[in-house]
Amino acid sequence: MAENKDLIVVENLKKHFRTGSGFFKKRKAIYAVNGLNFTIRRKETLGLVGESGCGKSTTGETILQLYRPTEGKVLYGEQDLSKIGGGELRKYRRKMQIIFQDPFSSLDPRMTVGNIIGEALRIHKLGGNKKERLEKARELLNLVNLNPNYINRYPHEFSGGQRQRIGIARALAVTPEFIVCDEPISALDVSIQAQIVNLLEDLQNELGLTYLFIAHDLSMVRHISTRVAVMYLGKIVELTPRDDLYENAQHPYTKALLSAVPIPDPFIAKKSQAVLLKGDVANPMNPPKGCCFNTRCPQAETICTEIEPEYREIYPSHYCACHLVSA
Amino acid sequence: MEPILEVKNLKTRFYTRDGVVKAVNGISYAVNRGEVTAIVGESGSGKSVGVLSALRLIPEPPGKIESGQALLEGVDLLKLPKEALRKKRGNTIAMIFQDPMTSLNPVLTIGRQMTEGVLAHKDVGRQAARQRSIEILSLVGIGNPESRLKNFPFQFSGGMRQRVMIAMGLACSPKVLIADEPTTALDVTIQAQIVALMKKIQREMGMGVIWITHDLGIVAGFSKDVIVMYGGYIVEKAPVELLFGNPLHPYTVGLLSSLPRLDTKSHVRLKSIQGAPPDMINLPAGCPFTERCPQKMSQCAEVNPVLTQKEPEHEVACLKYC
Numbered sequence: 100m101a102e103n104k105d106l107i108v109v110e111n112l113k114k115h116f117r118t119g120s121g122f123f124k125k126r127k128a129i130y131a132v133n134g135l136n137f138t139i140r141r142k143e144t145l146g147l148v149g150e151s152g153c154g155k156s157t158t159g160e161t162i163l164q165l166y167r168p169t170e171g172k173v174l175y176g177e178q179d180l181s182k183i184g185g186g187e188l189r190k191y192r193r194k195m196q197i198i199f200q201d202p203f204s205s206l207d208p209r210m211t212v213g214n215i216i217g218e219a220l221r222i223h224k225l226g227g228n229k230k231e232r233l234e235k236a237r238e239l240l241n242l243v244n245l246n247p248n249y250i251n252r253y254p255h256e257f258s259g260g261q262r263q264r265i266g267i268a269r270a271l272a273v274t275p276e277f278i279v280c281d282e283p284i285s286a287l288d289v290s291i292q293a294q295i296v297n298l299l300e301d302l303q304n305e306l307g308l309t310y311l312f313i314a315h316d317l318s319m320v321r322h323i324s325t326r327v328a329v330m331y332l333g334k335i336v337e338l339t340p341r342d343d344l345y346e347n348a349q350h351p352y353t354k355a356l357l358s359a360v361p362i363p364d365p366f367i368a369k370k371s372q373a374v375l376l377k378g379d380v381a382n383p384m385n386p387p388k389g390c391c392f393n394t395r396c397p398q399a400e401t402i403c404t405e406i407e408p409e410y411r412e413i414y415p416s417h418y419c420a421c422h423l424v425s426a
Numbered sequence: 427m428e429p430i431l432e433v434k435n436l437k438t439r440f441y442t443r444d445g446v447v448k449a450v451n452g453i454s455y456a457v458n459r460g461e462v463t464a465i466v467g468e469s470g471s472g473k474s475v476g477v478l479s480a481l482r483l484i485p486e487p488p489g490k491i492e493s494g495q496a497l498l499e500g501v502d503l504l505k506l507p508k509e510a511l512r513k514k515r516g517n518t519i520a521m522i523f524q525d526p527m528t529s530l531n532p533v534l535t536i537g538r539q540m541t542e543g544v545l546a547h548k549d550v551g552r553q554a555a556r557q558r559s560i561e562i563l564s565l566v567g568i569g570n571p572e573s574r575l576k577n578f579p580f581q582f583s584g585g586m587r588q589r590v591m592i593a594m595g596l597a598c599s600p601k602v603l604i605a606d607e608p609t610t611a612l613d614v615t616i617q618a619q620i621v622a623l624m625k626k627i628q629r630e631m632g633m634g635v636i637w638i639t640h641d642l643g644i645v646a647g648f649s650k651d652v653i654v655m656y657g658g659y660i661v662e663k664a665p666v667e668l669l670f671g672n673p674l675h676p677y678t679v680g681l682l683s684s685l686p687r688l689d690t691k692s693h694v695r696l697k698s699i700q701g702a703p704p705d706m707i708n709l710p711a712g713c714p715f716t717e718r719c720p721q722k723m724s725q726c727a728e729v730n731p732v733l734t735q736k737e738p739e740h741e742v743a744c745l746k747y748c
Contacts, residue, residue, distance in 0.1 A: 322686035
């Protein structure tokens, strides 16, 4: 793979949080992100799926340097973002934006839409004077299919889907190359989700954007992604091109995840048997020895509880970390 | 098949400072013994308020049940005196709420909360109630139930808490169980566990179940009949195979085609429904879906269609079919 095709290269990325200490409690670490290696190619959408608490949001935020990594590198082009700070990092911040999950709490209720969108322009000194900034905000509202005359309204006057469009307009204000979409549709109604996904796809084609699309809805991730990474307990267990994910999933966790997705078709759904996983996700403060999935894996063998499986390429551009899968 | 719960022409409004929210506008449906009926709709479509009203669980004021009947085995719950109603709730008809984090009392042990219902409804002593709780906890797949009774809700994970909620709902062996989005707050693998558990228990105990959800995928695999709600009205009602195989109402059609399918091969652009759900304070005079409907006709804005039988067992509220 040519080097210049990759926009972002993540190498051995780790983010550990320390818990608060109590009088009788020792400080402990939460291994939220625990050694990730992957790349995000220019103009692709990399889907990142996993259950709550598996570290997918932390991964997105660590790439953006909203959290500084505990260990490892995040290369943006040639630059290692974990090594720089201050004004130098701010230059890169302009190129990387985020769209948050909850359109209700991620917009300041006391700012008008025009100011919310214009704020990033002001901070990055891109928009000129206030009047020009508001003009730019109108253009951006138009771009996300909202009425440009809404710039003087406040967030509470909008529905969830409209707010998410405002969140997208804000992210686009500084003309970024890369956007982390952190569950941008999970708080929205079903009939609105398709609107937002279509908008994100249109914008990607029009502006040549690169997405990291974080979600727990596998069918939506498969729909929007070029490649999909499956995370479990701070690690990527499988990374494949989108079609391989459904037709040729290798990791037992991916298989279980896929079979757990309800298919909206009564003829198929009543016949299919889900692979039911036992129990819950293990505690990220105390991840199991060996493979992170061995406590719930229906196929676990002795080796799985002792040695951590290597994350390797089993087919061309299909990565998997499992002892029981052979190339 | 005889219905165990029959709701007739139920109408609920909320009188708020901003105006009257017309949450439920005359809905009628029946739930049969031993069958699962799903109610599907978006937030604000009145799907939860509809069943909460039938149990008289909405806060009054601001809420008010304007008219209707909710017949549980022929007895109208909306006319029962408070005491008699309390004997039914949790006993003959029970409910599982959406959010297991907030619907359990954080300062009482699981054992205390589980036995409370049994002690209130059944003529049994403390020991027998405890025994029943242990039985039902192991039925829902909680390991080591005897010692778990002493635990507080925070000592359980989300999926486990939802199991406890289900166990509480089942403790008195109700004839009707209402599940209000019981898996929405859970991860897919845990959701699959809970759905499988509910299927098994429903079959074994032969309850009538109302499953409220916005996830058409769960509906497809689980329910026998489906009710689609929009803007406080029932817009379509059909057995699950008919609804998915031959949806009639433009809203149902739009909803089904806006879903990405895990099993489709090529990348096709999603068909979205334009616009947003209606403002429940200023509902349009005609059909609530008019504004977003791709097949609207001139009279749609004025005439509100009534739910009419189009095919055997298949009812739809749309002027196209009247």
